[in-house]
Amino acid sequence: MFNYTFHWNQALRSLPQLLEGALVTLEIAVLSMVIGMVIAVFFTLFRLSGNRYLNAFAVSWIEIARNTPALFQIYMAHFGLGSFGIHLSPYAALLAGIAFNNAGYLSENFRGALKAIPDTQSRAGRSLGMTWLQSFRLIVMPQMFRVAFLPMTNQMVWAILMTSLGVTVGMSTDLAGITQALNARSFRTFEFFAIAAVIYYIIAKIVTLGARLLAARMFRY
Amino acid sequence: MIEIENVRKSFGPLEVLKGIDLTVEKGEVLTVIGGSGSGKSTLLTCINGLEPIDTGRILVDGTHVHAKSTDINKLRCKIGIVFQQFNAFPHLTVLENVTLAPRKVKKMGRAEAEEIAIKQLNHVGLGEKRDVYPSRLSGGQQQRMAIARALAMSPDYMLFDEVTSALDPQLVGEVLDTLKMLADDGMTMILVTHEMSFARDVSDRVAFFHKGVMAEIGPPEQIFGDPQNEETRQFLSNVR
């Protein structure tokens, strides 16, 4: 192992390319979070609705998302759907797989958060003439987001890290994909992966910090 | 006018309202007293349709509260209710708490809703607090905000369910003063309370509930001075 000599220069020269990949990584993570949140809000409504079928659908999704490897979920989006004739690009498959995973975890976060909001809140809304949906949207949901904010931030970080699984379905434009390609060409494995790891770390930290600042602005009560 | 006709209501095997007949006229202040579990809160939540009833009917200005064809959300706009727990919306400022329903339910413009809200907040003595969040308010202030929030919908009826019971004793007075002011303004009110001297002071009529039955109803002089029902007498001698 000691005949490996470090060549940081070559790796550092590829930094612009790696940073471009980092942007794609961030993009997928953000999109997957937005999609995951929208689905999770619907699942929360499904569960509250008391409709058996909607509830069963949400629960099945959540169970699978939380109890199977994220890698398989991305595989299924790519190869699984492929065998049904639905061919997603690596980008779309990665996005779908992570969004699927996010939706499952976020639904559980929302469910937990709802326990912290007394029934009397939506009752007060209904008493003022709001529909069930209005009192959810205007009164319950904003409070739910606050309670679930920390777990949501964690899921966002997790989403960023999950994007690296994209290499297994041929994703080549994100940080992991580019790192992989550069490595294959140069065999500077340690250098490239070390730099990529540092970039992942920095993105995760920035997101966490950004979330904290956002929370301070949004939740002033 | 609120007309309650032979209303029965059970929670599972427990019959909570056992055939209530009661009419509240426009401009009347009716106080409901009675022991814990006698069905007072349930009656109020049936009146605004938050709880279904088993038999009988409730009419508000001639509209069936529990009929399928009734637009319950519209009906609730004219029946304000304030609960024992203040139910402030913690994520909204005082002003936003009060403007929310007028804007989203009545589709009022922001300026108009705020004008009404500020008027109501001034009315209950919270004009200065409009931009703070409810967590910064005392219990009494939160309860007055809840009253202003209900009033901002310009209801024709107000229901109050033990609105002072969760308050520290020194804060009860300010909320009772607000209720008194409303009564003097001619608001039609049904209020459930344990504040007997207040009930005596503001009510046109007082109803005594006992185990799901309205055991006695009459002017406050009768109920507090010369109760006809043995249960009423017992209850009042215990609370005094």
Ligand SMILES: Nc1ncnc2c1ncn2[C@@H]1O[C@H](COP(=O)(O)OP(=O)(O)OP(=O)(O)O)[C@@H](O)[C@H]1O
């Ligand atoms: N949602 C519910 N589910 C089951 N039982 C209920 C429910 N709400 C009320 N009850 C029961 O119905 C009975 C009447 O309750 P209600 O709250 O109307 O009494 P109350 O007269 O308001 O009493 P208090 O003075 O304690 O507020 C009680 O025995 C109560 O436990």
Ligand SMILES: [Mg+2]
């Ligand atoms: Mg009660």
